[in-house]
Amino acid sequence: MSKQNRESGRTARAAAIRAAQARKERNRRVAIIAGVVVLLGAIVAGGAWYGSGSGDKASTGAKVPPVAAGTASLTMGDPSAPVKIVIYEDFLCPFCRELESSTRDFLRENAAKGKVLVEYQPINLLTRFPYSAKVLNAWAAVLKNEGPKAALELHDLLYEHQPYEESSSQVTDSQIAGWVKQAGADTDAVRQAMKTPDAEFFTAAQQAMTSAKVTSTPTVFINGQELPPTGVADMVSKIEAAVDQGS
Amino acid sequence: MMRWVGVLARLVVGGVWLYAGALKLPHPDTSVTAVRAYQLLPTGLAETVGHVLPMLEIVVGGCLVLGLLLRFTGVVSALLLVAFIIGIVSVWSRGIEINCGCVGNGGADPDATSKYPWEIARDTGLLALSLLLVWRPRTPLAVDNALFPPLPPDPEHDRATGMDDVEAEP
Numbered sequence: 001m002s003k004q005n006r007e008s009g010r011t012a013r014a015a016a017i018r019a020a021q022a023r024k025e026r027n028r029r030v031a032i033i034a035g036v037v038v039l040l041g042a043i044v045a046g047g048a049w050y051g052s053g054s055g056d057k058a059s060t061g062a063k064v065p066p067v068a069a070g071t072a073s074l075t076m077g078d079p080s081a082p083v084k085i086v087i088y089e090d091f092l093c094p095f096c097r098e099l100e101s102s103t104r105d106f107l108r109e110n111a112a113k114g115k116v117l118v119e120y121q122p123i124n125l126l127t128r129f130p131y132s133a134k135v136l137n138a139w140a141a142v143l144k145n146e147g148p149k150a151a152l153e154l155h156d157l158l159y160e161h162q163p164y165e166e167s168s169s170q171v172t173d174s175q176i177a178g179w180v181k182q183a184g185a186d187t188d189a190v191r192q193a194m195k196t197p198d199a200e201f202f203t204a205a206q207q208a209m210t211s212a213k214v215t216s217t218p219t220v221f222i223n224g225q226e227l228p229p230t231g232v233a234d235m236v237s238k239i240e241a242a243v244d245q246g247s
Numbered sequence: 248m249m250r251w252v253g254v255l256a257r258l259v260v261g262g263v264w265l266y267a268g269a270l271k272l273p274h275p276d277t278s279v280t281a282v283r284a285y286q287l288l289p290t291g292l293a294e295t296v297g298h299v300l301p302m303l304e305i306v307v308g309g310c311l312v313l314g315l316l317l318r319f320t321g322v323v324s325a326l327l328l329v330a331f332i333i334g335i336v337s338v339w340s341r342g343i344e345i346n347c348g349c350v351g352n353g354g355a356d357p358d359a360t361s362k363y364p365w366e367i368a369r370d371t372g373l374l375a376l377s378l379l380l381v382w383r384p385r386t387p388l389a390v391d392n393a394l395f396p397p398l399p400p401d402p403e404h405d406r407a408t409g410m411d412d413v414e415a416e417p
Binding site: 022025029032033036037040043044045046047048049051052094095097098101102161162163164165166167231232233 | 272273274275276277278279280283284286290294295298299301302303305306310315316319341343355394395398
């Protein structure tokens with residue numbers, strides 16, 4: 001009887017030791033897993049943060065280059081700059097958005113330094129989405145009534161808030177008016193001009209587009225030479241190289 | 248035998264993730280455009296996903312190749328692939344023609360519709376391999392084996408327990 005008791009006491013103790021060891025091992029594994037997961041998460045977050053920061057560095061406080069209004073376009077920089085870049089773009093075109101977010105700060109900085117003259121020529125290419133013409137008309141109203149500075153502001157805002165093509169019809173007039181206001185162009189004249197399509201502006205934009213044989217956006221000319229549409233990342237590096245070389 | 252199939256699965260799926268991520272990493276803006284092309288996520292979220300995805304793909308791919316936390320990375324890999332398959336099915340059904348942006352460029356592509364079935368088939372294959380690793384994460388040549396050595400067999404039920412299901416897997 002007592003022997004049996006000792007016997008079962010021993011197995012119980014052994015089981016308790018094993019259980020303690022298993023618990024310890026489990027804790028060690030949980031600690032390793034947690035540590036590695038946190039480390040991997042930090043790597044992913046760090047990489048993403050670095051990537052999102054490298055696109056637009058020091059955008060605020062940079063010197064503002066001189067701007068001027070063309071017939072249906074906007075120029076930025078010194079007219080005697082050695083490199084002239086013309087960008088045909090549609091406010092709804094996704095690749096124009098990418099070109100914008102990839103080149104904006106670089107071009108602005110170099111235009112302020114007098115190294116490049118940039119001409120933004122917004123056009124109405126995506127005609128099957130009414131949004132494209134609607135915001136282009138708003139932009140024309142701002143350019144004509146409030147001048148190039150506000151128009152450049154609105155140009156930036158329109159790309160920052162670019163909707164998806166398929167849901168662009170959901171953007172309300174008051175949202176567009178809000179961006180105009182944010183650009184500092186909320187005046188009676190602009191509001192009045194936004195109500196009716198500016199035929200003169202659209203004709204001029206259309207003419208610029210046909211005379212340059214532009215059939216897609218973004219189309220970029222560097223000193224009159226059209227950049228082959230090889231993908232935005234590649235076009236961006238060619239633009240940067242041309243401006244850096246000064247030719 | 249099954250264990251070496253697991254190694255092969257790790258190398259194939261991990262290699263694809265590393266390749267896909269490495270192509271995207273130098274061009275974060277392109278990655279954002281590729282995510283936006285699906286016109287599925289709210290625009291702010293699409294921006295974040297576009298920035299996070301390349302790095303996530305590289306980390307998942309690296310873990311699979313090295314054999315680090317295989318069950319966990321297998322789950323992440325499978326979830327990503329499910330999301331991609333949903334994305335492709337969604338653009339296909341909405342009639343939007345885009346390059347899937349899976350490896351490298353994304354954006355409009357007039358021939359896209361003919362490619363969608365292949366893309367879905369490819370992602371389904373990778374999904375199956377990922378799930379294999381979730382099911383049997385113990386494979387040779389893995390960092391996991393050093394971090395989590397198999398427990399000594401419990402004498403009370405050491406029969407009937409194969410290597411693969413002895414202990415809680417990472």
